[in-house]
Amino acid sequence: MTGQKASHQSGHIVRPYGDTTGDGMVQLSFTLPIPHSKVAEGAAAQLANKMGMDPALVVHSKPMGPDFTFFVVYGRVHHLVDTSKVEVVERDFPLLSPKEANAAIKRSLRRRLTVVGACIGTDAHTVGIDAILNIKGFAGEKGLEYYREIKVVNLGAQVSVPQLVDRAIAEKADAVLVSQVVTQRDAHLLNTREMSAAFREAYPADKRPLLIVGGPRFDETMADELGVDRVFARGTTPADVASFLVHRLAPLPTRPSAKAS
Ligand code: B12
Structure with a gap:
């Protein structure tokens, strides 16, 4: 499941704006x-x-x-943009506070949820994954280490795929969070495909941890193509990720009035 690929419904035609409206x-x-x-x-x-x-x-x-x-x-x-034809991945799960996420995990799993995170390949850009995982967090939100019901194992930078798989198995990871910032020669795509293939080989289908990849230059619509469960791009905050983890691994009972807003 890759989230909803939603298109904008307003059917609006727009052109770029420089000095005067619609001057292109x-x-x-x-x-x-x-x-x-x-x-x-x-x-x-x-x-x-x-x-x-x-x-x-x-x-x-x-x-x-x-x-x-x-x-x-x-x-x-001179091009026109038709916003009704735009395709994006909209958040299709409710955004939870740390308190709500903790409560859902506790109720649903009755144990802590374990995530293993890393920058794989030669990538040494740890700021992005740390923004999601470290307690100090990002954009005014605390990272996943702050969540009482989430155990975070942050392996840091330049982790090889076999190391990541071994550690995920040893930690009985519920989810694996991978960061890829360098995109030269499509390194982010190649590394992600290698990673997802290795997890599929190492685990029976129903036991595989949730695979999440993130980085500033990912296309969020590519999850299926990359063999992962979700792609997060620039601007992601820890609450986005925690809420997705709960949605997929510790779902709340469906309330008819609950909205994905
Ligand atoms: C800081 C930095 C470095 C630092 C990294 C320090 C560190 N410990 O991380 C140092 C100096 C080491 C470095 C080195 C290099 N860098 Co550099 N670096 C940057 C810089 C300036 C900022 C990156 C950053 O920290 N962003 C802030 C974080 C918070 O944003 P983020 O990574 O996008 O993360 C957010 C989301 O993407 C998402 N996210 C990210 N990962 C994940 C993972 C998951 C699971 C989830 C859910 C979400 C998620 O959530 C985060 C919060 O919203 C960028 C340029 C830029 N302005 O972006 C270049 C940049 C990334 N570097 C670049 C390059 C080329 C290099 C070097 C190759 C340079 C060289 N020739 O040596 C080396 C490579 C080193 C290596 N082996 O990887 C290029 C990459 C170009 C490309 N096409 O790939 C960039 C874009 C600069 C440029 N314009 O050329 N770099």
């Missing part, structure tokens, strides 16, 4: 492998034109070493 003005930045020069600026404008910006104005260009130039281009696009 956008700003784009990129780097070309050309030394800083007039020709480089012309090349940047040409690229922007080919991308549909017309007119395209190079408003900033800066040498990045001797052989590269960084540009900011400002210009008009």
